[in-house]
Amino acid sequence: MAQSGSESTRTYSRSSTGVGGGSTRRSLSSMSTTPLSLQHAINIDGNKPAVIIEIGAQLTKIGFAGEFSPRNIIRTEYMDEALIVQRDLFNGVDETKKSSLSRLFHFFKHIYFTHLLTVPRERRVVIIESLLTPSHIRRAITVVVLEMLEAPSILFAPSHLMATFPFNTNTALVFDLGWTEACAMPIAEGITMLSQWEAVGKGGKAVTKRLKELLEKDGIVEDLDGSRRPLSQGDWHVIDQAKLLEDILVRGVFVTRMSRADAIRIGEKPDPQPSEMILPMGTEMLVVPGHVRELAAEVLFDSSSEDEPGLHEMIHNIVARCPLDLRKKLFSRLLVVGGLAHMPGLLPRLKAEIVRLGETRQLKTTDSVGFYMLEKCRMESWMSWLGGSMFGCLSDTLTHRSLTKEDWMENRRLSDCTHWNDPFEKAGLVKTRA
Amino acid sequence: MAELLQLDRILYECSCSEWAPLCRLFYCRHCSILRCHSCTANEIDCTFCGTCLENVAVGEARTRKNRCVNCYQCPICCSTLSAHNSGEAIFLSCSTCKWSTFESDIQQQATAGNWKILENPHEEELSCVLDQMKQYELNEKAQRDILKRRSNVVGSRLTDRFGLQQMYQKRKQALERPTWLAPEKEPITVLDELYDSHFTSIVDLSKSLSLESRIMQPLSRGSECRPIRMPLKGRRVLRCTQCTHNLSKLEYSPSSIVFKIQYFARTYVPEIRLWQETKLAEGGICPVFISVVNESVAKADVVLLANNDDSSLECETPVVEFSLPPHDENSDNLSHSISSLTPEDDTIILRKRNRVGLKLCVKVDEVREMNILSLILKWKNELTSMTSDKGQEWRETRVKVLLGKS
C-alpha cells in the first residue's frame, strides 16, 4: 500500500500541466536554486526542448529552444509533389476551409520532417510573430499546428520583445527591417509600448524595386565580344530566373555616407566613384554601375512624402510620442534587426541622419545615439529567433502562457498578447488555464 | 498521348473530402476507408545520412544536431565534398564549384572527418543572460504561488520534523530578487563610417557569399566558409489517424526500398484510367472511353454510377456493373489473346484479364475550361477489410474525371 502511495505522488509531481489549483506537492526543480547554466534545454514534458519557428516573408528560421543559433534558415516556400515551388503560403487562408490551409500545412510538415526530424506531437511550439500579424493568419497557424499537426501547445511571441532578450535589456527601440516593411516599436521597462508602433513599407522589397528601376535605366550588358550595350527588356527573363536582383542586393548594394548622399541629391558625382559589379547573366555579363549600387538603398532615407517617411524620421516620430524621460534613453538604445540590417554602412548612416534631424529640430536627446550590437557575429537577421529560443527555455512560463490543444479545441479562442488576463476567464465564463 | 497518363486527371475522394489521384492514396483495412497524405500522421522511423547511408539512432542524431559526422557539403553550391590527400594531410574539395578547404581558415587536417564547425562567439554571454532569465522566472513563479497558497504561516513555528523548515527556507529564497545580475550589454555609440575602400574595391564574387550560402551557415559573417556537415534525412512512416495502424513502412535499412507494410490504395480499389482522349463537341452526346483495372489479388465486383452534379457533365449511362478477376502476375502477357473483341453491350467494349474497357455516353451542353465527369465507384473486394466476413460489404467513393477541351 505504501508503495502505491509513493508511486502516485511521484507521477503527480512530474506532471506540470493542468492539475488544477491547490496542489501541495511541486516538483523539486521548481524550488531548488541549483545552478542552471548547464541545463539550457530544460525538461518540458520529458526532456524535449520546444520548437521555435519564425516565419518571415522571405526566410523562415527554425530550431530548438536553448540553442543559440537556428538549426536551419530556409526560404518561406516548399516544393510540392509536382515539383512546383509554392510560395504564397498565406494567400487566402481561412481557418474554416481546410483546403486553403493545405499549403501552410505542407510547409509545416516540410519543416518538421525534412529539417527538424521530429514529430510535432512531442514538442511545444513557439511562433515568433510580428505584432502586426492579422488575426486570421494567426488563427490559421493555430489550426494547422494544433489541429492538423497535433502539437501539444502553441505560443505566439512578439518579435520586437524577443529581440531584446539577448541583450539583457529592459528598454530599447527595436527596429525590424524586413522584406515587406520596416516596423519599429519601443520597449520600456520590459513593456512593449504598443500604441507607439510605426511601420513603413521600406524594406527589402522596396530596395529591390528601386534597384530594378535603376538598372532598367542604367544597367549595362557586356556582350560576347566585350562591347557594352544597355540592358533591354528581353534580359529581364534571365535576371529573374537566376535571381540576380537578390544577389546584387546581398553582395553589392551598400548604404553610402550622408555627405555623399547629399551631394548626389543635388546632382554632383562625389569622388571616388564606387566600382561596378559584374556578374554572369546567362552567357553574357551584367554590369551594375557603381552609382546604382550606391543609390538603391537611398529609398530607405527618402523623406519625400508624409505617408512614407525615411527610417530616421520614423524613429524621431516614435520617440516624439513617448514620454519625456524615455526619449534620451530610447535614442541611445536602438536595436536594428532583420535581414536588411546586414547592409554595409547602414548603421553609421542611420546614426548620422538621426543626429542631423535632431539638430534641425533642436533636440538635445540625440546627442548620444547608440546601437545594440553583438559585434563578433552578425546575427541581426535572426535576433528575434534567438530571443525566442532563450524564452523557450523557460519551461514554467511556457506552460503558463501557451495555448494548449485541449483549450483550443474547446474554446477556439486565441488571445492577443494583450489579453493574458482574460476578462472572460475572470468572469468564470471560460475554464481557467493551468 | 502522354496527357492520358497525367496523374491529376482522375481524382478519387478521400475520406477527409480531399481529392487526390489514386497513386497518392492509401487504404486502411482496419477502418476500411481511403486515406490521403493530409489525414495520415507522419512519424520518423529512422534517421540516416543521404550520402553515406549510415543509420544514425534517433537519440544520437539529436546530440549531433541532425548532421552526419563523416559527410560534408560545400558552403557555396551544396554539393558533396570529397576528401583528397595532399602529402600527409587531407583536404576537402567540391567537384562542382571547385571550392576547397584551402579557402577556409582550416586548410588541411589529419583526419577526413570531424572538421570543426563555426561556433557562436557570444555563447558565454548569452548563457549568462539565459541563467538570469531563469532566475527571474523562478521568482515570478514563487510570487504566483503565493496567490494560490492559503497559509504561509507554516514556517518558523514548526519543528523540523517533517522537513518543512527546509522547504520554507527555499521558498523564501525564491521570493527574493536575485542579487547576482548578468551584466547588461552596453550599446555601442562609436561606429566606423563606411570607408571608401569598402565600395571602391572590386566586388569579388568568390569572397562575398550569396544569400544561399549565408543562410546555410547562420554563424558565418558573410565571408567565412567552413565545410557544412551534411544534414540527415528521416524515413517516414505513415499511420492512420483513426485506428493508429501503420499504412506504409519501409524496411529498417536506409538503402532498402522494400516495404514492410504497404497499404497502397491501388491494390484495394479498382483503378480507373483514361483510355482515349475525348473530343467534346458542344450540343451532342460524346463517348468517353475509360478502362477499369483491378490490381488486387482477389476478385472485385464493380459498379459505376453516374453522379450528375451541377458542375459536372451529364452522363447518360446510368449504371455499369461488372466483375473483374484478380491480377495475376504469373500469366503471360502475350500468350493470352484479348478475350473478347466483340463488345458485350454498348458500355462494356473490351475485356482483357483484369481490365475492362468502357464507353460512357456524355451529354455536353457547353464546353468549359474544366470539364468534369463525376462518377460514383462502388466495389466489393474481400481484401478491403481485415475480417473476412466484413470484406463482403460494398465500399463506395466518388471519382472525378477531368476531360480536356475538344
Place this chain on the structure above:
Amino acid sequence: MDAELQVHPRAVVCNESIITGSVTIGADSVVHPKAIIRATKGPIVIGERNLIEETALIENTNEDGAPLVIGDDNYVEIGAVVRARSIGSRNVFGIQCVVGAEVIVTDACSIGVRCSVLKRGDLAPRTCVYGEHNQRRTAAIDPEPPTSLLEVLRKVFPSYHHLKKATVSSA
C-alpha cells in the same frame, strides 16, 4: 586516314575517332572513339597527357587560321563543345559544356557541366564556371588532372580498339 594527322608513339588514339584536318596529338594523350577533332580553319596541336572523351568536339574556328594550341593535362569530358582560340594546361571541360570561339582558356580553369563560356577574351587562370546560371568564381587550387584514368585507358584501349598508327613526329 588523314596524312596530316600526326600521332605520337605513346599516344592512344582510337580508330573510330573522327579526326579531320591537320591535327597533332602529343605523348600519353588518349582520344576516345567517336571523339571529334576538326581542324576546320587551321591546324590543331594537342599536347601531352590530354584526355578527350567520346562525342566531345574540338574545332579550330580561328578566323585568321592560327593553330589551336592545346596544352597538357587537359580533360575534355563527354559531349563538350570546345571552339576556343587557344587552351592552356590542366583545364577541365565538363560534360556538354560549350566554349565559344575567340575564348582564350588559360590554365587550371574548370568549366562545369552544361555551362557556357562564350565571351571573347581571356578566361583568367583557375576560373571555375558552375551551376545552372553560369556562375563564376576563382578557385584556390588546380582541378585534379585525370592521371589515373589515363593510365587505365592507355592499358585497356589497345585490347579493345584499333588504334591510329603512330607517326614518327619530328618534335
